[in-house]
Amino acid sequence: MAKKLAVVGIFAYLNELLSAVEGLKKEKISISAVYSPMRIEEIREALGEAPLGPGRFFTLTGAILGLLTGIFLAVYTAAQWRFIVGGKPPIPIIPSVIPGFEFFILIAVFFTLGGLLFLNRMPRRRLPIHYDKRFSQDRFGIVVYCTDDDCGQVSNILSDSGAEEVRQIEE
């Protein structure tokens, strides 16, 4: 597989990272990833991302499946038992609400976690070559995939914005 060129900029200050994002967007250069040690709203806004990801559709799917599973289990087992007591419905509605509710939550949570793992392509054994260990601690980072022609321009934008380190890698 052909190797891709990338430029990684490491920043100590958020305002400089944001100015680099603005600079790259102005030049219509696609940003591959912006790293930070925690969630930062300003980064999301600078990248123009929606507040919520597509994970919520996984949750909704799990919730509907869970609700149906719980109710089915209660109804099916009651139908199997066939213990008819005078005046009581063989398949009661109210007691089915509780397994329905609990399975609704349980399966929705499984799907939420599954969605998170799927969307982030986790678990993953190896980290990408461009990843810097400081990204999870106290530094911010920008990764831009580029060609031989525009790598120089990307490096200049990152350096001019205040990156404390800019490096070019192949991965």
Added chain:
Amino acid sequence: MGMTVSHGMTEAAGPQGLTTYGSVDDQILGAMWNPGGFYWLCLAIAGLGVLVGAFSWGYQIATGLGVANITHPTMWGSYLVNFVFWVGIAHSGTLISAILFLFRASWRTTISRSSEAMTIFAVMIAGLFPLIHLGRVWLVYWILPYPNQRNLWPNFQSPLVFDVVAISTYLTVSFLFWYTGLIPDLATIRDRATGVKNRIYGFFSLGWRGSNSFWKNYGTAYLLFAALATPLVISVHSVVSWDFALGIVPGWHSTIFAPYFVAGAIHSGLAMVLVLLIPMRKIFRFENLITIEVLENIGKTIILTGLIVGYSYAVEHFMAWYGGGKAEEAQYMWRMTGYYSWCFWMMIVCNAVVPIFLFFKKIRTSLPALFSIGILVNIGMWFERLVIIVGSEAHEYDPYSWGVYPYPSIVEWGILIGSFSLFFFLFLLFAKFLPTIALTEVKEKIPVPVRAK
């Protein structure tokens, strides 16, 4: 590592004295790696207690359930008292991590991780008690809904099966919520560690790397976890309360049980948070993170839950009198004056009267006072379970079948000690191997680093 980047000052109620992201990692992870001699002493004592509990249960399995002092009509005895008590303790973790998260109560930041861990350990221990009470524990799989040749299924119309479903769902959801919150922190440890530690934490961090898309998907999942855990936490103790309320036993058959039990559960859970966190902040030198303001806010929440619990006690008794049911009226009169009356009055004082002192700021901000109130509320809540569960069974309709559960046998004491020891043992192990305070959440609370141009 490069230069240190200072961020400026944090807000008064937030983490104090931490001006860089690096200092957050250094303090929280430093305490984890080097907890000090007192930690090991506590771990050894808790470990000894776990052995006492394990031996007691082993003896009961070998000898039979007769070694416990449970007998007709008080067949649930101390084991179910312990079960409900521990389920209750489990409630504050999700309250703090999910409900306060949705309400944007920022003071939860430094205590949410420990409270979630407390929840998981408490539910695990609670789940042991129905097994302990089962006698023939090896037949527990009969409760699971699996196809079998006898065509027998658990009865999903029974509150006891509701309970199995609710507790196992709560344990699973609490664990996954806690683990999801841990993933970014595990990645931080991975990136700071070398050798075996790097590989172990790397395995459990699942390849986390904190890019913008990772954080967006994580934020969505965390919000939805909180949104799903919030109704769940309300439902769990409601379902536990229906174990009782759906029976026709005087003292149990009441419509207020669900909110009453939920408030009581959160009451005891918050008290346990105080009992755990006050020593923990000292042992791990977290005074600047778990500040007096945070503990004071827990105290204020205990005032609220204490008032709800006190109101519920009054309403129960009022309804027993106002409803005019003879057996119900006799049950509540017996509670106040009969065999368990000392437990009843202890419950009233510890749960409803003692928290009133928290109205005084001086008490709310005093560590010895908060710690003592935490212990008293926990004692009171244990007695509340005894009064409701055992007291009601002991004095039903027919005087011929009245009888009392005299006191726990030595085996029951051993198991009770074992349960508390296991709880503290697991918590201490958690504090040694995982960050007890969420690194990324604390980082969110300190100002971001900005350089003036």
